[in-house]
Amino acid sequence: xxxxxxxxxxxxxxxxxxxxxxxxxxxxxxxxxxxxxxxxxxxxxxxxxxxxxxxxxxxxxxxxxxxxxxxxxxxxxxxxxxxxxxxxxxxxxxxxxxxxxxxxxxxxxxxxxxxxxxxxxxx
Numbered sequence: 001x002x003x004x005x006x007x008x009x010x011x012x013x014x015x016x017x018x019x020x021x022x023x024x025x026x027x028x029x030x031x032x033x034x035x036x037x038x039x040x041x042x043x044x045x046x047x048x049x050x051x052x053x054x055x056x057x058x059x060x061x062x063x064x065x066x067x068x069x070x071x072x073x074x075x076x077x078x079x080x081x082x083x084x085x086x087x088x089x090x091x092x093x094x095x096x097x098x099x100x101x102x103x104x105x106x107x108x109x110x111x112x113x114x115x116x117x118x119x120x121x122x123x
Contacts, residue, residue: 010055023071031067032111
């Protein structure tokens, strides 16, 4: 029962649901891309991602200084199919998809500089 409760708690937050929706349409997103999409601090995005990982919905991998996230589709495939049908047509999801297309067009380094300043990723 804890697993079901963890999953439901993880999805009960609008921002976490937005992240799951974004990951349903992109195989992988960097932490900085998720932070930019949500318009929150890196710490807040990290907290959201930690809850999604603990619920078993999202997996992560580290590549140098970058952390990438992807859905763990095997863990909850029926749930993801249901979510896709339920939320993908919403106005907010469409807006997020448009915003995310712009975000993924920016290099990680440029996005990091935008969020943290020039010292983060010097040219």
